[in-house]
Amino acid sequence: MTKSGGENATRTNATGTLGKAIDVLEAVAASPTPLRFTDLLGLVDQPRGTLHRQVSNLIEEELLTVRADHSYELGIKLLKLASLAWSANQFRAIAEPHLRHLHEATGETVHLGVLQGVEVIYLDKVEGRQAVRMHSQIGNASPVYCTGVGKAALSALPDAELEKRIATMIFHRHTESTLADRAALRAEIDEIRRTGIAFDRQEHEPGIHCVAAPIHSRDRSFVAGVSVTAPSYRIGLARLAEWAPLVTQAGHAVMEDMAARLGPKA
Amino acid sequence: MTKSGGENATRTNATGTLGKAIDVLEAVAASPTPLRFTDLLGLVDQPRGTLHRQVSNLIEEELLTVRADHSYELGIKLLKLASLAWSANQFRAIAEPHLRHLHEATGETVHLGVLQGVEVIYLDKVEGRQAVRMHSQIGNASPVYCTGVGKAALSALPDAELEKRIATMIFHRHTESTLADRAALRAEIDEIRRTGIAFDRQEHEPGIHCVAAPIHSRDRSFVAGVSVTAPSYRIGLARLAEWAPLVTQAGHAVMEDMAARLGPKA
DNA sequence: CAGCTAGTTCCATTATTTGGAACGCAATTT
DNA sequence: AAATTGCGTTCCAAATAATGGAACTAGCTG
Numbered sequence: 001m002t003k004s005g006g007e008n009a010t011r012t013n014a015t016g017t018l019g020k021a022i023d024v025l026e027a028v029a030a031s032p033t034p035l036r037f038t039d040l041l042g043l044v045d046q047p048r049g050t051l052h053r054q055v056s057n058l059i060e061e062e063l064l065t066v067r068a069d070h071s072y073e074l075g076i077k078l079l080k081l082a083s084l085a086w087s088a089n090q091f092r093a094i095a096e097p098h099l100r101h102l103h104e105a106t107g108e109t110v111h112l113g114v115l116q117g118v119e120v121i122y123l124d125k126v127e128g129r130q131a132v133r134m135h136s137q138i139g140n141a142s143p144v145y146c147t148g149v150g151k152a153a154l155s156a157l158p159d160a161e162l163e164k165r166i167a168t169m170i171f172h173r174h175t176e177s178t179l180a181d182r183a184a185l186r187a188e189i190d191e192i193r194r195t196g197i198a199f200d201r202q203e204h205e206p207g208i209h210c211v212a213a214p215i216h217s218r219d220r221s222f223v224a225g226v227s228v229t230a231p232s233y234r235i236g237l238a239r240l241a242e243w244a245p246l247v248t249q250a251g252h253a254v255m256e257d258m259a260a261r262l263g264p265k266a
Numbered sequence: 267m268t269k270s271g272g273e274n275a276t277r278t279n280a281t282g283t284l285g286k287a288i289d290v291l292e293a294v295a296a297s298p299t300p301l302r303f304t305d306l307l308g309l310v311d312q313p314r315g316t317l318h319r320q321v322s323n324l325i326e327e328e329l330l331t332v333r334a335d336h337s338y339e340l341g342i343k344l345l346k347l348a349s350l351a352w353s354a355n356q357f358r359a360i361a362e363p364h365l366r367h368l369h370e371a372t373g374e375t376v377h378l379g380v381l382q383g384v385e386v387i388y389l390d391k392v393e394g395r396q397a398v399r400m401h402s403q404i405g406n407a408s409p410v411y412c413t414g415v416g417k418a419a420l421s422a423l424p425d426a427e428l429e430k431r432i433a434t435m436i437f438h439r440h441t442e443s444t445l446a447d448r449a450a451l452r453a454e455i456d457e458i459r460r461t462g463i464a465f466d467r468q469e470h471e472p473g474i475h476c477v478a479a480p481i482h483s484r485d486r487s488f489v490a491g492v493s494v495t496a497p498s499y500r501i502g503l504a505r506l507a508e509w510a511p512l513v514t515q516a517g518h519a520v521m522e523d524m525a526a527r528l529g530p531k532a
Numbered sequence: 533c534a535g536c537t538a539g540t541t542c543c544a545t546t547a548t549t550t551g552g553a554a555c556g557c558a559a560t561t562t
Numbered sequence: 563a564a565a566t567t568g569c570g571t572t573c574c575a576a577a578t579a580a581t582g583g584a585a586c587t588a589g590c591t592g
Contacts, residue, residue, distance in 0.1 A: 015323070015326055015327070016323055017283045017284070018283070018284065018287050018323045018324070018327055019323075019326075019327060021284050022327050022329075025347065026347075029346075029347055029350040029351070029354075030350075057281070057282055057284045057285075058284070060281060060285075061281070061284055061285060061288050062382070063288075067356060067528070068528040069528070073351070073354060073355060073356060074347060074348075074350060074351030074354065074355075075351065076351070076355075076380060076382060076387050076389070077382070078344065078347050078348045078351045079348045079351060079352060079387060079389070079404065079405035080295075080382070080385075080387050080405055080406075080407050081291065081292075081295055081340060081344050081348070081405075082340075082344045082345045082347070082348030082349075082405050083348075083404065083405030083406050083407070084295040084296075084340060084405075085295070085339070085340030085341065085342070085344045085345060086345060086405075088295075088339060088340065089339065089340075089342075090333060090339060114342060116328070116342060116343070116346070119346075121342050121345055121346050123342065123345070138345065138349065139345035139346055139347075139348050139349030139350075139352075140346075140349050141346050141349070262333070262334040262335075
């Protein structure tokens, strides 16, 4: 090390020993296909010996597991930690009653998500019946630029921050209506800032649209969003738009509760 | 290889730099009350300077967050990682259709959990409607000795392993029928080994009981369990017992699928 | 405003990580 | 069979990154 500056083809946070370990974990997490030792070696820019010990440590800590075919899988300890993280999460706890109320008022699925880099991580979800995979969403990471919650959250960011994030985004056209470039996104954000409401017009998944409102801490170092999602065949865009005030109110209510419970600095 | 896991009595794994970091994370995770810096200092055997840097690194990596009042909270990145861990988990994927089938056959809630040290971590859950907290269970860690899945899993362990785990358990009487000492648990495990079926007779939560069957890899280095849970006011113990064969079959089916899909070594 | 307590920074010492190279083992190929 | 190649694993001197005692600062509190 030391030399060669440190460019690298792929990922590399390389912040201290911990950072390197997390890099490995994230490489495994991000791969859609199973990774074996050599595959990882190609992804993480670390010498063999080092990588090998790194992986051993992660396995020792139960953060990683080896499958029968020698490929790696994230460890179950992560599920345990996440479960605890979820239930101790203060923001989620504060928002919960408001999500519930919003769900009762609309009858549709309500999501709570926070901005994390250029992704939205869903923190909670309230829905009616639904036979399918529960918790399909919690912890799920989606692109910001094509989700209601994501765009709402972006709109709450100070300009400098916003630009920084937009700069690092990689756009991918998920549906016909996806905003697929920076200019379109910037225009949309302007609009959202004006109205206080964000729409996802089937930009992520065809047939699914939503209304969302921003939530943020006083200093905007923490930004998030609430949304009401519905299938377009059942709920028209006009109907969705009628819920906008409710969603905005929910967002405001959460912010008020934050101020009240976390003190004025929050 | 890879073994030697399992310890985890108090704090201080101290295995390398990563281990120390995880210690901190787990201390935060395990605490029922918010922890501030000095509180942590008392829990994790590390000098101030060191702990402080440790915490800073964890925050840097977004594995930890500071709340407004300076107490710590597990980071949302954990949710993201866990979500990916969950969907990539091979065992869960193999078991899923069988859980679903078991749910259809009984109409009650089905759980899948794996043994992790002296706890059971729930990996999946299939249930009917349920207005309450979704994913209430996934990632949740419960004591082995008072859950159906836990006892079923224990019964699949080789004697030496079983004794090792029993030795490190700390018993806590959750209900009137909780097995509250090693002798009682050992007797129960014997019984389960004989019948292949484990019952939780309201040993964890009053009013809730379940039938469970063990699942394990060929070499028993991996043990888990499936269960059908029901409220006792609606489903009597006799009725529950009638489902035993179904549950056992589900367990066997999962093992067969594992052998088929992961090769004979699994 | 003095006296705490809790949190943060410094830096010489020390222990841990590093990474190049070699080893062992299967599966392929010759 | 012997040779080759691909993959995972182990070693160890050199170098980097972690350690931890002590000094410093910010916020309370009486």
